[in-house]
Amino acid sequence: MAYIFKTEKLTRRFSGFTAVNAVSLEIPEGGVRTIIGPNGAGKTTFFNLLSGLLPPSEGRIWFREREITALLAYQRARLGIARSFQITNIFGRLTVYENVRLAVQAVHDGRANFFLPERRLGNLADKTDRVLRDVGLYEAREARAENLSHGDQRRLEIGLVIASDPPVLLLDEPLAGMSPAETHETVDLIQRIAPGRTILLVEHDIDVVMAISTTITVFQTGQVLATGTPQEIRANEAVQRAYLGELA
Ligand SMILES: Nc1ncnc2c1ncn2[C@@H]1O[C@H](COP(=O)(O)OP(=O)(O)OP(=O)(O)O)[C@@H](O)[C@H]1O
Ligand SMILES: [Mg+2]
Structure with missing residues (x-):
């Protein structure tokens, strides 16, 4: 399947602390591709690496077939990577x-x-x-x-x-601080604008995540713990142990 983003050993350190640790991932084109994980897992940093807001310490990034590792944020925005x-x-x-x-x-x-x-x-x-x-x-x-x-x-x-x-939208916690009614409307909005695009989402509201995601990738301490459909993630024992215990 065609990927929208591919990363190879993508790493970002902050003065010795490794926020994103050798992440190798292929994100398929289309759908709502959600990243979840505990606070500090590196989700926002990963987004910043994809959008070019931060340069990686190591590793490479491709957008479609094109390597974008060295491109600046505005150059990536011109390719259609919007956040x-x-x-x-x-x-x-x-x-x-x-x-x-x-x-x-x-x-x-x-x-x-x-x-x-x-x-x-x-x-x-x-x-x-x-x-x-x-x-x-x-x-x-x-x-x-x-x-x-x-x-x-x-x-x-x-x-x-x-x-x-x-063609690509990166949304980092778009529901943060919203009332239930606002959340509902914004989830509708995300679903309305999703067709024909790839939406990368970071979101903590697990009910929303389970309802709207095509795939879910779980981050933990800067690494990918698992990727799968909502059903697969819900059933994944490592994920349950690390993060979703309350869902079981
Ligand atoms: N500019 C920075 N300088 C130093 N440390 C940073 C910087 N940005 C992030 N970090 C650290 O990197 C780790 C990952 O942060 P990040 O913001 O990517 O986590 P997150 O998964 O988005 O968390 P949250 O769910 O709370 O938003 C954290 O420990 C954070 O303190
Ligand atoms: Mg964050």
């Missing part, structure tokens, strides 16, 4: 519409350009509306972003990411 940041890129004083519009426009031009022909402006407006509907913020489009609820801000953040129509 939503825990710290948002939202412009609080702009409206929801303006935020999404800027993100859509940035992709088309590589920079803000306020002197576009009418026809192109129309396309951008259509695209902006589509993204707003996808993330469920069309009704809230005139609101100032800083006045949105926490959950709506997180959804706007996902909107800014999908504005570039990326």
Whole structure:
């Protein structure tokens, strides 16, 4: 099966401490590919290595068939590797519409350009509306972003990411701090935007993880403990011992 990411002995140390330890993994293209594991297992660091936010200490990374180990974050973003940041890129004083519009426009031009022909402006407006509907913020489009609820801000953040129509989305704990209702809406959103893409997800809410993941990879102390379908992971004895005891 075609992979979207492949890593070979990927390692990241922080002054002697090994956060990601010789991880060799093939992540198949498509679906919701979730990484779980205890706090400090190296999940976020692994994401940072994939997106290029951090250089590896050792090892190699491929995106599709192409080696990207030496590419910087913006160069990987251009290949379509998009991540939503825990710290948002939202412009609080702009409206929801303006935020999404800027993100859509940035992709088309590589920079803000306020002197576009009418026809192109129309396309951008259509695209902006589509993204707003996808993330469920069309009704809230005139609101100032800083006045949105926490959950709506997180959804706007996902909107800014999908504005570039990326084939790969890295979502690090997108449900953190959400109310049950917001969680429900965001899970719907993730499932809505998943077809035709690969979603890499780090998430602690195990019920959500079991419900929406195509495969689950379990990290423990910087290494991969197991990979499998939700059913396989639930049944895996090593995983149960290390992490999922409460599920048994
Ligand atoms: N910039 C850094 N400098 C030093 N140590 C770091 C740095 N980033 C991460 N670490 C350490 O690496 C280990 C893995 O951290 P990481 O954030 O990847 O874990 P995680 O699996 O995402 O955890 P959580 O579930 O709490 O988000 C932790 O022990 C953390 O303290
Ligand atoms: Mg983390």
